[in-house]
Ligand SMILES: CSC[C@H]1O[C@@H](n2cnc3c(O)ncnc32)[C@H](O)[C@@H]1O
């Protein structure tokens with residue numbers, strides 16, 4: 001029989017349009033929420049009871065795009081545009097990364113994410129076996145993929161593709177089902193068309209979604225036009241990319257027609273406002289994407305272009321910058337921004353049992369401490385979460401019904417060791 005846990009006196013963010021917040025009770029049976037409502041549920045004799053007074057229970061936050069081990073490069077290469085940052089700073093350092101570096105950088109990021117209320121993250125990177133190991137050990141949920149840059153000889157391309165296929169096969173369903181996988185060519189400007197087609201074929205064969213960077217900068221769009229005669233959206237459409245369930249990161253520079261193409265093919269977009277601002281890439285047309293019916297979720301991108309993994313910050317940026325750019329204060333309202341960081345995150349990662357607190361959903365949940373000055377007055381908690389809260393407000397975190405953060409402390413990872421080993425890894429990179 002599965003363990004029952006009853007939360008009483010709780011305030012629950014359920015994200016329904018008519019009633020986004022419910023006060024009362026929540027019952028968790030094993031890894032699943034079985035009840036949320038104002039009335040005490042039946043059949044809870046013998047359940048472990050938890051007093052939720054002073055806590056706001058929300059769905060765990062979902063980070064739909066990133067490169068987790070890049071925490072080792074945080075602060076290494078600030079204030080540059082994307083292409084120079086990649087070519088002069090990131091790629092030379094990443095070429096020196098060992099599997100152990102990726103393990104250490106990922107552990108540092110997962111620790112930061114869990115403590116800040118992120119319960120699911122997407123990772124596109126190399127040495128994915130190490131990332132899988134951290135996911136298993138930490139208890140977090142993840143969507144993993146070997147990101148592939150195809151600017152290399154054909155035999156190396158073939159080997160990288162095989163590696164991406166192996167990772168996708170080996171890790172799908174691992175960590176008690178908390179890991180799923182995708183196939184991921186890095187970008188149209190780093191992967192030749194015939195190579196992208198091979199990823200599309202592999203995704204068909206494995207029945208997996210595809211993920212890539214797309215239309216992040218103006219320069220990238222122009223390069224695509226110069227090289228292939230079409231903009232990136234049409235290019236990926238021509239290569240069959242959108243014939244698979246797909247998620248594209250950034251999508252900053254889009255025309256009206258391109259937005260229509262993404263909507264018509266159910267392509268989800270991971271909006272990364274912090275990274276786009278820092279790299280001066282521009283501001284994505286999120287209100288237009290949402291209006292066209294595109295699923296828009298939120299990502300931090302790597303911690304070297306953000307420079308933290310605080311999803312509350314991305315939610316706030318998403319709610320603020322589109323108002324500023326459009327001059328319309330109703331652009332991306334608070335509830336919509338919160339949905340982008342939760343419900344739409346799950347949808348864009350093709351996960352159907354997380355992203356919402358509701359009966360039948362997995363208990364991936366966070367509790368925010370509202371007994372603090374910046375949560376008063378007790379009026380509109382959706383507004384306070386979006387416009388006032390931050391990672392430091394997260395008190396408890398559960399993934400799959402298991403508590404992983406208690407009173408801000410990680411129960412599954414050794415924080416001191418992780419911090420020490422990450423610093424040592426960075427120093428090692430500088431001397432290699
Ligand atoms: C092949 S693994 C992933 C690859 O992506 C690089 N990267 C990090 N941030 C961005 C970004 O904003 N746009 C494009 N590529 C990015 C990272 O350095 C890795 O090499």
Ligand SMILES: [Zn+2]
Nearest residue numbers: 066249301302
């Ligand atoms: Zn990225």
